[in-house]
Amino acid sequence: MKKGSILGMALSAGLLVAACGTDDSSGSSGSGSTGDAGSEFDLLEDGKFTWASSGLYKPFNYEEGGELKGFDVEIGYAIAEKLGLEPNPVTTPWETIVQGLVDARFDAIIGSMAITNERAEQVNFSDPYYYSGGMIFVAEGNDDITSVEDLEGKKIGVVATSTYDGVAKEYTDDVQYYNSDVIALNDLPIEGRLDAVITADVVGYEAMAAGLEIKDVGAPLWIERPAIAVNKDNEEFLEAINEALNEIIEDGTYDKISTELFDRNLLDVDIEGIEILE
Amino acid sequence: MPETFYTIVDVFTRTLSGFLDAAVVTLQLTAVGIVLGCLLGLFFALLKLSKSKPLQLIANIYITIIRGTPLIVQIVFLYYGIAEFVTLSNFQAGAIALGVHSGAYIAEIFRGAIQGIDKGQSEASSSLGMTKTQSMRRIIFPQALKRSIPPLGNQFIITLKDSSLVYVIGVAELFSLANREAAQSFKPFETYVVVGLYYLVLVMIFTYLLHLYEKKLDVDKD
Numbered sequence: 001m002k003k004g005s006i007l008g009m010a011l012s013a014g015l016l017v018a019a020c021g022t023d024d025s026s027g028s029s030g031s032g033s034t035g036d037a038g039s040e041f042d043l044l045e046d047g048k049f050t051w052a053s054s055g056l057y058k059p060f061n062y063e064e065g066g067e068l069k070g071f072d073v074e075i076g077y078a079i080a081e082k083l084g085l086e087p088n089p090v091t092t093p094w095e096t097i098v099q100g101l102v103d104a105r106f107d108a109i110i111g112s113m114a115i116t117n118e119r120a121e122q123v124n125f126s127d128p129y130y131y132s133g134g135m136i137f138v139a140e141g142n143d144d145i146t147s148v149e150d151l152e153g154k155k156i157g158v159v160a161t162s163t164y165d166g167v168a169k170e171y172t173d174d175v176q177y178y179n180s181d182v183i184a185l186n187d188l189p190i191e192g193r194l195d196a197v198i199t200a201d202v203v204g205y206e207a208m209a210a211g212l213e214i215k216d217v218g219a220p221l222w223i224e225r226p227a228i229a230v231n232k233d234n235e236e237f238l239e240a241i242n243e244a245l246n247e248i249i250e251d252g253t254y255d256k257i258s259t260e261l262f263d264r265n266l267l268d269v270d271i272e273g274i275e276i277l278e
Numbered sequence: 279m280p281e282t283f284y285t286i287v288d289v290f291t292r293t294l295s296g297f298l299d300a301a302v303v304t305l306q307l308t309a310v311g312i313v314l315g316c317l318l319g320l321f322f323a324l325l326k327l328s329k330s331k332p333l334q335l336i337a338n339i340y341i342t343i344i345r346g347t348p349l350i351v352q353i354v355f356l357y358y359g360i361a362e363f364v365t366l367s368n369f370q371a372g373a374i375a376l377g378v379h380s381g382a383y384i385a386e387i388f389r390g391a392i393q394g395i396d397k398g399q400s401e402a403s404s405s406l407g408m409t410k411t412q413s414m415r416r417i418i419f420p421q422a423l424k425r426s427i428p429p430l431g432n433q434f435i436i437t438l439k440d441s442s443l444v445y446v447i448g449v450a451e452l453f454s455l456a457n458r459e460a461a462q463s464f465k466p467f468e469t470y471v472v473v474g475l476y477y478l479v480l481v482m483i484f485t486y487l488l489h490l491y492e493k494k495l496d497v498d499k500d
Contacts, residue, residue, distance in 0.1 A: 052448075055458045062462035063455070066296035091458065092368075092448030096358060100448070103361040105368070182461040210464050 041237040043107050048088050049080040051228075052100060053111030055091030056180030059206045059261060060112045063091070071266070074257045075129055075248075076110045079228075082244035093179055095160050098122055101229060107237065112200070114163050114224035117278050126228040126241050130258070130266035133220025134164060134277065135201040139188045140213040145196055147218050154195035157184035163224055163277055164198040182207060189213045200224075202262065223269065224277040282468075289468040290475075293459055300455040301476055307373050307441040307451060312434050314377025319384025326389050337385065344382035350443045352379055357447040372444035380437045387433065391426035392418060424495050431488040435481050442477070452476055 044050045053061035053072050061070040068089045080087035092100050094111075101109055101123055112132075115125045138145050145151065151171040158164040160177040168175045178184040181199040185207045188194055197204075201220055208214060228245070230238045248254045249267070258265045325337035344352070357371035366374065395418050403413035445454035456473035460466040 056461040058462045063296070063458040064462055065292065066299060090448070091450070091454075093446060096354075096447075099358050103358065103365070180457070180461045182464070183466070186464060186466060207464065212464060 041107075041240065042234055043085075043237075044104065045088075047086055049076070049083060049085035049108070050088040050090060050106045051076050051108040051110045052090050052092050052097060052106040053109070054094040054097065054180065056094070056182060057112055057203065058182055059202065061089075061091075061110075062182075071130070071257065071261050072110045072112055074261075075245075075254075078248045078253050078257065079110075079241060079244045082247050083240055094162070095179065098161075098229070101231060104231065107230070107234075108241065109229040112226045113229050114226050114277060116163060119229070122232075123229040124232055124235070124238050126230065126238060127245060128225035128227045128267075129245060129254075130226055131223050131269040131271060132200040132202055132226065132266070133274075134167065134198060134222050134224060135204055135220050136217040137185060137188060137197045137199065137204045137207075137214050138195065138217055140215050142195070142215075145217055148221060151196060155193075157187060157194040157197045158199070159184065162199075167221065168198055185212060185214060202266075220274065222275040222277045223271050285465065286468045286471055289459070289463065289465055290472050293455075293469075293472065296455055296459070297452065297472070297476055300450060300452045301480065303369075303449060303451045304438070304441050304480070307369070307376060307444060307449070308434075308438045310373035311376030311380055311437045311441065314374065315380030315384050315433070315437065316430075318377060318381030319388055322381065322385035323388035323392065326385065327392060341382045341385055344379055349375065349379045349440055350446060353444055353447060368444075368447045368449045371447060372441070372449050376437055376441060376444070379440070380433055383433055383436075384430065387426050387429045388422065390429075391422040394425060395421050427488070427492055427495060431485070431492075434488070435484055438480060438484060439477060 053068075055061055055063050055068060057070070057072075059070050061068060061072040063069070068091065073089050076089055077087045089110075090106060092105070097109055097111065097113070098119065100106060109123075110129075113119070114132075115128065119125070136145065136148065136151065145154065148171075151168075153172050153174070155174040155176060156168040156172050157176045157178055158168045159179065159181050162181070164181075165175070165177075176184075176187075176194060178187075181197070181203050184194070184197045185199065185204060188197055189212065196217070197214075198221070201216070204214065204216055208216075228241055230241065254267070255265050258267070322337040322340055325333045326341075328334060353372055353375040356366060356375050357368055360366075399417055399421070400413050403417045404410075408416065441451060442453035444451055445457065448454065452473055456469050460469040463469060
């Protein structure tokens, strides 16, 4: 992939002199340990770790008061610190996030992206950094749907290109697409919009805690393993990320982040007997 | 109703600093879009008015393609579609798309304004010994510019509002921030009311500035 052709440079230099770069969602707390570690990896900007999420996935990544927050973001900060890189979280719509990584618009995706075989054809995944369950949610007063079989022919809301998308299609032709799980959940209590939403258990519980009139149905359908996605040609960087991830798990940083947000360690899940999504 | 009013005020104050930053990005996109759009518009209007058939054809192809395809497709095309050949940042792709898009409409505005100037004007200037270029620069163009101010203003407002589409490639402008805010606060009603107000106020400021400029040029009189 060739970048920055003469045309591109002429365009950006000639026409956009005044327009400064504004695609970042300026992270806070710049944990200022910047070494020269950056130069060993092929990064978007030297010494800077730029990673993307949708920013629409509370409590994992969301914006509050002009700052990106949430579990994914905290993990990103912790890894950046271990790598000695300046953290730079950005947001981009979920539907095109893999495309953005392949085009090297950012160095990694830390956005609760679960490992699947299909995605692994396009990008490399780190070790999982948490486990979550795929769960059915319905409006509080809905008694029609009590198990996964009841989804047959119902109108199901999912995020396009999410892991829930394919599953929803197994049960119904009537799939409604969203760019955020949270916005899909918001539609559940509204008369006539949706019968059910399939999303991560933690995301649904967060919405319930925020007062949304919805409820969960049955046990998790499967366990999925969100991991950090990196470009295929950036193997050294993937190794470094795995090492950093291991370090923050071993030195207790991970546990601290997880228990502060969820009162439990998200990696501490009994995955025996439940299907693992691939 | 009063309760809704309070939650709107609450969302407004909580998001103020974020939305102000985002409004700056929206204005930057709009500014680049308008300047680029005017340059392209003038260029292609002149091509279209030229006597040369190939030049006219080039202008027609540009206007047909750009007016015939949705802006959101153009934005995504510039950012993802051509990424392998030209890698633009999301701001650059968005601003250029806005400029190229509005340029096609502005070309037609300029062409209409120039053609609308009475033939007698150019006849009179050539009888005074001016060349074609001189008559265009000194006589026709100043009058045409004055006449195109109202429709141009309209196009500027459209460009400002169209900049919201750039959210699709992840530029942190007003609408993309509104989406994130609505998702995290579980308050879509209040959030979209607030972001609507930002656009409304920006458009009103724009309209007022254009009004001042029109008065200065005395657009009503020829």
